[in-house]
Amino acid sequence: MTNIQQYGWNENWSSKWDEKWKETEDKRLVPGRIxxxxxxxxxxxxxxxxxxGELSGKLRHTFVASGDFPAIGDWVALSMQDGGEHAILHGILPRHSVISRKVAGNTQEEQIVASNVDTLFLVSALNDDFNVRRMERYLIMAWNSGANPVILLTKADLCLDAESKIAEMESAAPGVPVHAVSALQDNGREKLLPYIGSGQTVALTGSSGCGKSTMVNWLCGKNLQLTQDVREGDSRGRHTTTHRELFIMPDGGIIVDTPGMRELQLWEDEGGLDLAFSDISSLAAACRFSNCRHEREEGCAVLEAVQTGELEEKRLLNYRKTQRELLYQSTKEVKLKRKTAASSKVNSTRTRGYGWRKELDEY
Structure with a gap:
């Protein structure tokens, strides 16, 4: 019979549970994983x-933002109903990693892709989907999440110059493991064994058509997810996965498949930018000015590295672009928080005023 230990429950999570719910008055609560x-x-x-399971009304009303809601991979406190036929969620254990992005459009909200993930597989196919600049964005998301990034280059059987593309990706992702694999030829699985052992949780993310669902089926040894062929013209795929699910692999690891992304909009920066562009951060330490923007300043070690060929100019341009995007995102978030705080203050004042008028009417 399947138990929660197979889904990653261990002494660490048990300790967190005791800290939060062992002394609770409600002894009916039991742990579970989404x-x-x-x-x-x-x-x-x-x-x-x-x-x-579904949220209790009390828990639902404590949530302020979309990122507060439970996500795939969360450990939650449940009360079982009708002999275990369904359950009510009463709380969420603190997460040790959160993979998130900004929701599409102009809405300033966080969308959690998965939580409590140990390793994040960043997937890119070795066809027209291969894009180093896009992978730099995924690396920022990965480093911000708290999970360890690993780059998987899928469909290696379709690529005649896989070694050069591996080298190109390694250059753009200093210190991040890069593995080329082929599910069709059952090639490269042994390279992934250190990440998919018993109790370890991995998640897959990448653009539509990069082969994530095929990877899930391959690593799990059976067809769990539907797969679709990509378009011949541009190697783009349709969204095969429409929701998030968690599966157990034969080696004891846990894997999360997520819907493909047409566009990755970064949510916030917790140091992920400097980690994803660690080569630029290292060079910047030698700049003449501590606040150097690496644009036209004299004594800029980053610009000098571009001139000598040590640093690719496209990489610096992407760094600048992403830095501006994150700054803009941060500014919008601050403005939204101020607006929300002001609105709450007004509503609180109105409530107090209503109570005062009510007392006068009763008097």
Whole structure:
């Protein structure tokens, strides 16, 4: 019978549980992990098996932002209903990693892709999907999440110059493991064994058509996810995965498949920019001015590296572009928080005023 230990429950999570809920008055609460996110309902794995879960009204009203809601991979506190037929979610254990992005459009909201992930596989196919500049953005998301990034170059059987592309990706991702694999030829799986051992959680992310669902089926040894062929003209694929699910692999690891992304909009920067562009950060330490923007300043070690060929100019341009984007994103977030705080203050004043008028009417 499947138990929560197979889904990553260990002494660390047990200790966190005791800190938060051992002394609670409600002794009915049991731990579970969200293994499927279907919007308003969740599939949850508990020690007594898998069940459907939904938020309690009290918990729902404590959430302020979209990022507060439970996500795939979360450990939650449940009360079982109707003999375990379904469950009510009463709380979430603190996350040790959060993979998130900004929702598409102008809305200033966070979308959590997955939580409590140990390794994040950043997937790019070795066809027309191969894009170093885009991978730099995914690396920022990975470093900000708290998970360890690993780059997977899929469909190696379709590429005649895989070694040169591996070298190109390694140059753009200092210190990050890069592996070329082929699910079709069952080639490269042994390279991934250190990341998919018992109790370890990995997630896959990448653009549509890069082969994530195929990777899930390959690593799990069976067809769990539907796959579709990419378009011949541009190697773009359709969204095969429409929701997030968590699966157990034969080696004991846990894997999360996520819908493909047409565009990755970064949510915020927790130091991920400097880690993703660590070569630029190292060079910047030798700049004459501590606040050097690496544009026209004299004594800029970064610009000098571009001139000598040590640093690719396209990489610096992408760094500048992403830096501006994150700064703009941060400014919008601050403005939104101020607006929300001001609105809350006004509503609080109105509530107090209403109470004062009510007292006068009663008097």
């Amino acid at each position: 293994v499927g996110d279907f919007g308003s309902k969740y599939r949850v794995m508990t020690d007594s098996g898998e069940t459907w």
